[in-house]
Amino acid sequence: MATVSPSWNYTLHLPRDPRAPGVARGALRLILAAHEMPELAPTAELMAAELLTNSHLHTKGPYSLRVLSPRPGRLRVAVWDTDPRIPPGFSYGGTPAPPSPPDAEHGRGLHLVRACADEWGVSVLQEPGASRSGKLLWADCGEGNAG
16 A cells, blocks of 8 residues: 655754855755655755855845655755845746856856756745745755756
């Protein structure tokens, strides 16, 4: 008899610390190993690293990593931060221009996330009276998009 794997999620709240993205990536690897999804680790870790680094470099407050599996074999990596501005590399409405010059050291991260993800998106959280505002950038991958 086949067993049904329930959906699950984890949230890691991170301080404004340059070591926080590395700590989050380590936690992500452990989560995927515990849920028998290690084949998704390379893609998920790249997406998480780029989203976390973007939050660390371009926002002033704390941020958090959320990892969830809405259904078996699927993974969503999301990063919340306090800044409601959507970065140009993640806005809807077409493909943003590649970084210029082509060998630039910065400006590639969100393009990489979009290239690696099966789906991606952003939610701006600006509700009056809400305890948390900001944005949530997310990217999905699955067994068909591993590595």
